[in-house]
Structures are given as structure tokens and as C-alpha cells.
Amino acid sequence: MRVLIGALLLWVCASGSAHRLTAWRSDQALLTAAVQTTPRYPHAALLLGAAYVRLGQWDAAAAWTIRAALLSEGRPDYALGDSRGTFRQAIGRQLTWIDAFQPVCDQPLVQPWCAW
Amino acid sequence: MTALVYGPSLAGGWVLEDARQPVAWSLALSPRRVSSWVSWATQTLFSAGPGPARSVSLALHLVNGVCVALVARRLVPAGAAVLAMGVFLLHPLNTEAVAYPAMQSELLLTGATLAAMLVAPRSLVGAWGLCALAALAKEAGIASFLVVAVWMTSLRALWSWRTAGAWLASVAGPALLAWPVMASLDYGWPEMQDITRSVTGYGALLLKFLIPVGLTPLHDWWGLTRPVAAIGLMVAMLVIGLTWRTRARGGVLLVIASLAPRLPWWLPGGPTEHHVYLASAGMSVAAAALIWRTPERIAS
Numbered sequence: 001m002r003v004l005i006g007a008l009l010l011w012v013c014a015s016g017s018a019h020r021l022t023a024w025r026s027d028q029a030l031l032t033a034a035v036q037t038t039p040r041y042p043h044a045a046l047l048l049g050a051a052y053v054r055l056g057q058w059d060a061a062a063a064w065t066i067r068a069a070l071l072s073e074g075r076p077d078y079a080l081g082d083s084r085g086t087f088r089q090a091i092g093r094q095l096t097w098i099d100a101f102q103p104v105c106d107q108p109l110v111q112p113w114c115a116w
Numbered sequence: 117m118t119a120l121v122y123g124p125s126l127a128g129g130w131v132l133e134d135a136r137q138p139v140a141w142s143l144a145l146s147p148r149r150v151s152s153w154v155s156w157a158t159q160t161l162f163s164a165g166p167g168p169a170r171s172v173s174l175a176l177h178l179v180n181g182v183c184v185a186l187v188a189r190r191l192v193p194a195g196a197a198v199l200a201m202g203v204f205l206l207h208p209l210n211t212e213a214v215a216y217p218a219m220q221s222e223l224l225l226t227g228a229t230l231a232a233m234l235v236a237p238r239s240l241v242g243a244w245g246l247c248a249l250a251a252l253a254k255e256a257g258i259a260s261f262l263v264v265a266v267w268m269t270s271l272r273a274l275w276s277w278r279t280a281g282a283w284l285a286s287v288a289g290p291a292l293l294a295w296p297v298m299a300s301l302d303y304g305w306p307e308m309q310d311i312t313r314s315v316t317g318y319g320a321l322l323l324k325f326l327i328p329v330g331l332t333p334l335h336d337w338w339g340l341t342r343p344v345a346a347i348g349l350m351v352a353m354l355v356i357g358l359t360w361r362t363r364a365r366g367g368v369l370l371v372i373a374s375l376a377p378r379l380p381w382w383l384p385g386g387p388t389e390h391h392v393y394l395a396s397a398g399m400s401v402a403a404a405a406l407i408w409r410t411p412e413r414i415a416s
Contacts, residue, residue, distance in 0.1 A: 002408055006199045009407065010117070016208035016328055018121050024215035025128035034334045041336035043385070047132075077338050 027051040035064075042072040042087065049094060058102035065094045066104075069113045092116030118178060118205040125215045126170045132333060133218040150228075150253040151221035169217035176223040177214045180397070181205040183230035188401040191271065192408060200404035204397055208328040209321075213390040216333070225250040225257035226394045229374075232260055233267045237274055244286065255377070259394070261287045262373040271366040306380035313340055314379045316348025317387045322371070324389070325399050337386040370398040 023033035031048040038044050049064035069091045072078040078087055095114045099105040105114035154172065162168035185201035192200070204210065213222045228250035236243035243264055250257030265283050268275040275283070317340060324331065340348075359368045374394040378387070 002195065005407055006195075006202070006404075009199070009403075010202045010206055013203060013206035013208065014117060014121050017206055017211050018124075020208045020211045020328075020331055021122065021125040021215055024125050024131065024211065027129070027131050030131050030333065034332045037330055037332040038334060038336040041334060041338075044332075044334045044336075047334070075338065 028055065040071055042068045042075065042078060045071060046087070046090060046094065053094065053097060056101075058098055062095070062098050062102065062104045065091060065098065066110060066113070069095075088113075088116035117202075118181065119174070121206060122174050122177075122214060126167060126174065128166060128170060128215065130166045131216060148221050148252070148254055150249055151224055154220065154224060166217060169220070170215065173214050173217055173220050173223055176220065176227060177205065177210070180223060180227045180230060183227060183234065184397050184400060187230055187233050187397070188404065191401065192405045196404040196408035197401075199407065200401045203403055204400035207325065207396060207400065208331060209325050209389050209396055210393055212331070212333055212388065213393040216390065219390040219393075221254035222390045222393045224253035225260065226397065228253060228257065229260035229263055229394060230397065232264050236264050236268050237272065240283070244283075247287070256391075258287070258291055259374050259377045261291075262376055263370060263394075266366065266369045266373045270369050309342060309345070310382040311380055312342075312345040312349045313337075313382045314387065315352050316340060316345045317382075318375050318379070318392060318395075319348055319352055321387055321389060321392045322395060322399065325392075325396055325403075331389060333388050335386055335388060340386075364402065367398055367402045371395045374398065 023030050028048070028051045031044060031051050034044040035041070035048055045064050045068035049061050049068060052058075052061035052064060055061075072087060072091075091113050092115065095104060095110060099114065104110050155169070158168050158172050162171075181201045181204055184204045185197045188197035188200040213219050228246045232243040232246035232250065235246060247257075247260040247264060250260035261284060265275070265280040268283075269277060269280045317335075317337060320340075356368060356372075359365050374397075375392070378391060383391075
């Protein structure tokens, strides 16, 4: 009986790990899973945008970076001191970099963020 | 079975902080010397790619699993010890520590700590050396001294409290020297609100051992406000109080000891799953012991 329970437990653990490990193969997979788990977390969206920058997928990179900026606007923890400045600088740098390959900063909504 | 589960992940690439590691792996300057040496050896013997790093992490995880079984065997029957090993090796909570090469230091500190627990009954010097190795793998590895003290007093009853006190006093000097280093890093000096948030945050991660959902390297701790953290601290106190006079006290103390160096500080970005890798070893043993005894309880 205890062997059966133990085997069942190990099978459940193994299945869970096998599923989880599919996310750990690349930055894109990991961060895509991260934004699905924490969809309102600005850092996750920013990092996913950065992953798409490294892949040269500018549409997706711009979309996720802009989403990160939008998510941070409503968060009190992103409105304080150093964390706000550092995050905004990261957004601004990333959008400026994307803009060099695909114009995004000419959009009125995005212009303020490019200046961060 | 662990190799089968983790095998496909060996072909993965660098993720997140991995790209920064070659700069951080300075053999001479890094406080995580042991981790730096292992990384250097991997790059020298094999290659600087992610494959060898991930393979070494998996190998370390397998060794740690064997150590968990050997440690568990001191407390539970052989079958339960094997089950504890299996749970530890296969639990989804530990995938971050194993599949994320930048967290190899966590695997090393856990291995050294488990080895110290096995060596301590025979050799104090050997155990001290292994604990020092754990601390040199990652600064939080200083917890290994506390873990060994709890192991030898509360669970194995081989040390008196005087012996445990002398053991901890032997590391008090280096620990006091390390304290300003810890405070000078990103963490700053600990504050009460940091401690309450940490206790609740790590408690939430330990709950994922029971219900492994919402696993991610990027936890959003925004909801962990002061009132929530205060409630979390009270719950933690309640759990400790309820287990104090039971057989689970030693296990709870082991978990607390393994997390003790991290609790005073709220890390930038908050705690993540790899921080509870060592604690998961103790929880695996507890889970196996509970399951192994369950059929007896049903029969009675």
C-alpha cells in the first residue's frame, strides 16, 4: 500500500517537473511562462521584451516593453524612488533600442516612455 | 528516473542571470569561491556552453538526492528514505535550482550541508570544513552550521546543548565578519518589516512544496503588504508553537535553520524557489515519513 502511494506521489512529482522544465529551455520560453503566471508584473513583461530584442523580433519586443510601461503606471511599488527611476530608465533604453530597428517612439502614447 | 525527467532540459540555453555569470565568476574575488571554481572547472574541462553547466547541475542534484536518502535513513526506514530521495529529486519546486545554471551555488551549499550532517557524528573537524565549504559556495551557506547544530541536538540527540553552543561559537567570529559584508551588498541593514515579509514570503514558497502551482523565477510580491506579512508571521509562530511538543519539532527547526541567514533581509525581487532548495530536503524527509506511516494509521 505504501509502495503504491509512494509510486503515485513520485509519478505526480515527475510529471509536474517534466512540464515545468519545458519552460527552462530558453529565455523566451521561461519568460513567456512567467508572464502567464504573473500577468500583472511589470518586470516579467520587460524581461520578455528584452528576450524578444535579443531574438530580433521587434514587434513582440515593442509590445511587451510597452505593456511593461503600462503595467508599472498603476503600481504604487513602481512609483517610489530608486526602483521607479531604474525601471523607467530600463524601459526608455529598451524602447530606444527597438526604435533603432523599428520605429515605435514616434507614436504619441510611446513618446513619453522613450524619453525616460 | 530523474535523468529521464531532466534529460531534455540539458539542451537548453542560458537563461536570465546566466549571461552575467562569466563576469561574476572571478576565482580570486568572488565570495562564492567554491561555486566559481566549479564553474571554472566545467568551462576548462568541457566547454563554456550551457550544456556542460546544466549537466553538472544535474549531477550535483543527483548526488544531493543520495545524501538526502542517507540523512533520512538515520531517522526513517529504508523505504521511506528512498521515497524522500525520490520526492527531493523529482519535486517541481526544485526545477529552478537544477535547470538554472546560475543557481549552481545553491546545489553546492546543499550538498556540503548534507555531507556535514552525515560526517558530524564521526568528525567535528570534517563537519566544520564541509560547513565552511557550504558558506564559500554561497554566503547563505553559513546556515549549514546552524543546520548541523539542530541535526545533532534535536534530531540525533548526539550533542548536548553545550556542545552545540561551542560549535556555533566557533563560527560566530567569521559570521560577525560576514555580517557587514551582507549589509553592504544590495540588501542594506535588516529592518523588522523586511523580516516579517521574508518569513511570509518563504512560508508561501514552502507551501508550494505541498501545492506546486504558480512556479516562476519572477514572483510578484506586490500583494505582500505589511498587514499580510504580519498575518504570515503570526501563522509561522502558530505553526512553530503547535509543533514544539511534537515529533515534527526537529524538522521545523531544520527548515528554520536552513533559511535563517536569509530571513533578516528582503532580497531585491523577493525570494524565489531556489532559495528553499535546502529546506525542501527536510520537507521531503518529513513527507516521506508521513506517507510511510499512513498505512499503519489507516490499519489501526
